[in-house]
Amino acid sequence: DQQVKQNSPSLSVQEGRISILNCDYTNSMFDYFLWYKKYPAEGPTFLISISSIKDKNEDGRFTVFLNKSAKHLSLHIVPSQPGDSAVYFCALRELNDKIIFGKGTRLHILP
Amino acid sequence: KAGVTQTPRYLIKTRGQQVTLSCSPISGHRSVSWYQQTPGQGLQFLFEYFSETQRNKGNFPGRFSGRQFSNSRSEMNVSTLELGDSALYLCASSGTRGGANVLTFGAGSRLTVL
Numbered sequence: 001d002q003q004v005k006q007n008s009p010s011l012s013v014q015e016g017r018i019s020i021l022n023c024d025y026t027n028s029m030f031d032y033f034l035w036y037k038k039y040p041a042e043g044p045t046f047l048i049s050i051s052s053i054k055d056k057n058e059d060g061r062f063t064v065f066l067n068k069s070a071k072h073l074s075l076h077i078v079p080s081q082p083g084d085s086a087v088y089f090c091a092l093r094e095l096n097d098k099i100i101f102g103k104g105t106r107l108h109i110l111p
Numbered sequence: 112k113a114g115v116t117q118t119p120r121y122l123i124k125t126r127g128q129q130v131t132l133s134c135s136p137i138s139g140h141r142s143v144s145w146y147q148q149t150p151g152q153g154l155q156f157l158f159e160y161f162s163e164t165q166r167n168k169g170n171f172p173g174r175f176s177g178r179q180f181s182n183s184r185s186e187m188n189v190s191t192l193e194l195g196d197s198a199l200y201l202c203a204s205s206g207t208r209g210g211a212n213v214l215t216f217g218a219g220s221r222l223t224v225l
Contacts, residue, residue, distance in 0.1 A: 034213070093212065
């Protein structure tokens with residue numbers, strides 16, 4: 001049973017516009033929510049995180065929003081750049097420190 | 112500071128064989144986690160080791176095992192390989208950043224089972 005769902009396998013966005021990646025989860029036993037980015041032939045790299053006690057965290061072009069009542073997490077990238085083309089994984093940390101990943105969304109930034 | 116190092120990067124095995132993958136974490140990191148990445152399933156958690164003890168375990172069969180040494184280096188072993196074990200195996204060590212334990216991944220070991 002999948003606890004972390006990224007329902008869009010892929011997303012295409014025009015360069016300069018906003019990219020919005022979504023993630024839904026099914027239980028509330030998580031204390032941190034994270035986003036990772038992965039290029040081909042490389043391991044995932046950490047992008048941004050948010051604590052369960054907050055609803056927004058911003059770092060440059062990246063903003064993560066957490067809606068606990070809806071069990072929904074989103075990553076906004078604005079403006080989108082060609083180098084943002086990658087696979088994005090949301091990841092949730094359980095209270096025992098185990099980190100569970102979604103299946104990923106492939107983002108294509110179009111010129 | 113050196114990153115997470117995984118060896119070998121690529122390997123090919125046949126069904127029924129066994130394989131051992133190695134991971135050297137970032138210096139000072141005591142936790143090492145292993146994940147399996149396949150195209151349809153994303154990153155699936157295998158297990159986590161902390162100070163030579165398995166702290167968490169995913170839902171993989173007993174053919175998948177691991178261990179951690181006193182210098183925090185870790186190995187994972189897969190016995191009696193099956194075609195479905197073909198995947199990218201990622202190792203990550205963790206440190207704390209702003210309260211979240213952030214995983215730093217290696218480049219992975221790509222296993223092909225024929």
